[in-house]
Amino acid sequence: MTQRKVKNKKDHGRTIEQFCSVCKKTFEMPIVEESDNQDVLWLNCPGCRGYLPHMLNQEDIDEAVENEKEEARVKGEDLAIEDLSTEDAREYQEAGDYRVGEVIYHRSWNDYGKVIAKETLSGHRKTIVVHFVNQGKTRLLEGVV
Numbered sequence: 001m002t003q004r005k006v007k008n009k010k011d012h013g014r015t016i017e018q019f020c021s022v023c024k025k026t027f028e029m030p031i032v033e034e035s036d037n038q039d040v041l042w043l044n045c046p047g048c049r050g051y052l053p054h055m056l057n058q059e060d061i062d063e064a065v066e067n068e069k070e071e072a073r074v075k076g077e078d079l080a081i082e083d084l085s086t087e088d089a090r091e092y093q094e095a096g097d098y099r100v101g102e103v104i105y106h107r108s109w110n111d112y113g114k115v116i117a118k119e120t121l122s123g124h125r126k127t128i129v130v131h132f133v134n135q136g137k138t139r140l141l142e143g144v145v
């Protein structure tokens, strides 16, 4: 009859190399706890059995922040001048007629923006909602005769 050996080392393999200031040595330390935000991991030093926080690489964090910014930009929450094709920009004039998605230039503000919506107000006044790089979201008149 063969006896089954129960192994405890289920989680074997998840280790991070870290220097322990108590042992003054670098070990492959098993990860004991992983938090949801992943800013910090807890490692168990095999030398002194102490718990050490492992801060994730600043570069990793920077990259995550950059990715978030990029996502926000795609969603239109943030607008940068390099997102606009300013060479195609039309100068804003009250008498003009603009399309959603068009890039316009506002001379007196010296600001570029993208038309994100068109609205008709009471009295048949037409407006465009423009997301400007510096001014943010602003409503401007269009088609003024």
Ligand SMILES: [Zn+2]
Pocket (backbone or CB within 6 Å): 020, 021, 022, 023, 024, 045, 046, 047, 048, 049, 050
């Ligand atoms: Zn140690």
